[in-house]
Amino acid sequence: MASNGLSKTEQKVAYSLASVFGLRMMGLFMIMPVFALYGQHLEGFSPLWVGIAIGAYGLTQALLQIPMGILSDKYGRKPIIMIGLFIFALGSLVAGYADSIYGVVAGRALQGMGAIAAAVLALAADLTRDEQRTKVMAIIGMCIGFSFALSLLVGPIAAQNFGLSGLFFITAGLAVFGMFIVKALVPNPIGHAPKGDTVAIPAKLKRMLMDPQLFRLDAGIFILHLVLTAVFVALPLDLVDAGLVKEKHWVLYFPAFIAAFILMVPLIIVGVKKKNTKATFQIALIIMMVALAAMALFAQSLTVLCIAVVLFFTGFNYLEASLPSLIAKFCPIGDKGSAMGVYSTSQFLGAFCGGLLGGGAYQLVGATGVFAVAFLLMLAWFGLTFGMENPVLLKSYTLDAELSDKENAKQVASQLSELEGVVEAIVVLEESVAYLKVDEHFDLSQARAVLGSVN
Structure with a gap:
């Protein structure tokens, strides 16, 4: 038995599935900091279509996340994951060969149709003991966070050296590599974990939506990813206007994300020590609102924008890490799969709406308007948290x-x-x-x- 409690098989499951998840999410994220800057040669380019292209994957992900999870329960996890990765690679090629922004949107939507998140998490549950499942899910979650950070570094560098098409071809390669990992390294499950733990059950979805505590969290992840996507429609263009050339954006994004991880630690420590998740949750929201207000009011100051990016990621990292565990704590016993299904759908739908809103707002009122709208949405979320309960620490x-x-x-x-x-x-x-x-x-x-x- 490994020192961390995971068996060798569970370690293999954790790191191989985390790699698959991370490679795929990195492929989705890499476009975010660069598309507004490197897609200007595409036919039909406009801020609105930039937003749609960045967020298009979210709509198809939201529509297919739960159905793909149910199919994995019927036909097997690995076949559905392999099909999903193939569709993702195909979408990447469509976007890579596109010479118009409409072709990129079609490719991004096709990428989203490879909705494997539910199947991957269900497979992880199938292959791990209940008492070790939380550790495995935590490893997968950390890998997703790392993949986002890495995409902020790799995306701008890849776009600078290989262009936008090259970035999409790299994304296709990552998906193919993910297929190899699933085929060669991920063990074959002998049985399924209970459906209540893993896969959404359609009959229970309405119950999840009606639960007031879960609704607050689902609305929260919707707003969080809406704001993230909208900000990345406007922020790259704003940074260029403030004097940071597009080839140097990675010099800001990657260190800012790492610094934000470090700054997030005190929030976690305070929350655990005081046993007051609600208060630290609200502090993280305030930090994000301060960042968005600074972006809106001081759009021409590169120094202020850099500080604001660090603050934005500090709040974002804490909220992104906290929300899934809160869903697990608040969801009715035996309904974790359904609760996470609604949560994931809300997350991806938020990404789509963020692209739409960010692109539309930028076209109408510029970057300042995008940041102002994002601030108001975070303020609305902050208002929702006043009815939020502190979760009881239960296993x-x-x-x-x-x-x-x-x-x-x-x-x-x-x-x-x-x-x-x-x-x-x-x-x-x-x-x-x-x-x-x-x-x-x-x-x-x-x-x-x-x-x-x-x-």
């Missing part, structure tokens, strides 16, 4: 359950509920599984004794 377990019939399932659920430390227990006969939410007094061995199984 979740998903345990195999040997069940004979409905009466037996009710009896087991009752016995589990009576154990010390168990806050909530649900037993699902159809999935042969027990979902538990527990506090620090919980003894896992007692639950396993009730279930008569060893996981």
Whole structure:
């Protein structure tokens, strides 16, 4: 057993799937800091179409994320992931060979149709033990964050040396490399993790949308990615106007993102120490609003813009890292897959709307208008947080359950509920599984004794 608790197989699963996820997200992100600058030769170029091109993938991702997850449950995770990566590579080639901005939009939309996020996370759940699943998901999450940071470095350098088409061809190559990793390195699952943990269940989606705490988080990730995409429609052009030549943008973006990671640490420490996630959440929102206000009011000052970019990423990094864990804490027991399905759909839909809004606002009122609208949206989100509850620090377990019939399932659920430390227990006969939410007094061995199984 590895020192961090992950078995060798689980380590292989974590790092191989994190690599696949990271390569794909890097391919999506690399265009963001460069398209407004390097796409000006394309037929039909305008700020509005720049925004649509940057955010187009979000619409098809939002529409297909949940269906692709359900298909992976029916036909297997790896085949769906391979198909998704192939579609992503195909979309990259379409965008790379396009000589008009409309062709790039079509390619970006096709990229988004390779919606593999749900299938990748479900495969990670299939191949890991419940008690180690959080660590594996954390590794995947960190890799996504790193891929975004790397895209801010690689995107401008690749566009400068190979042009916009070359950047899309590199993206296609990353997708093909991802297919190789899935084929050669990712283990084949023997069984599926319970659906409630991984894949969205359509019948439960309305319930997720109606939950007031989950709604705040879904609205939050929608606004966060809307603002991110809108800002990157306007910010590259604004930086050029302020005196930073496009070939040097990576000199700002990458160090700023790394500095923001370092500045984010005190927020995390304060939140954990004070056990007040809500307050640190609101502080992160205020930091982003200060950054957006500075961008709007001091658009011609390169020094202020550089400071604002660091502040923007500090707030963004904290919120992006916090939201998924809050979804997991607030979602009803056994409904994590459905809750994350709505969350992911909101995220990608936000990216599409951000491109549309950012491009339209820039065309009508310029960069200052984009930043002002983004500020108002963050302010609206800040208002929503006043009804947000501080999550109780509970652990979740998903345990195999040997069940004979409905009466037996009710009896087991009752016995589990009576154990010390168990806050909530649900037993699902159809999935042969027990979902538990527990506090620090919980003894896992007692639950396993009730279930008569060893996981």
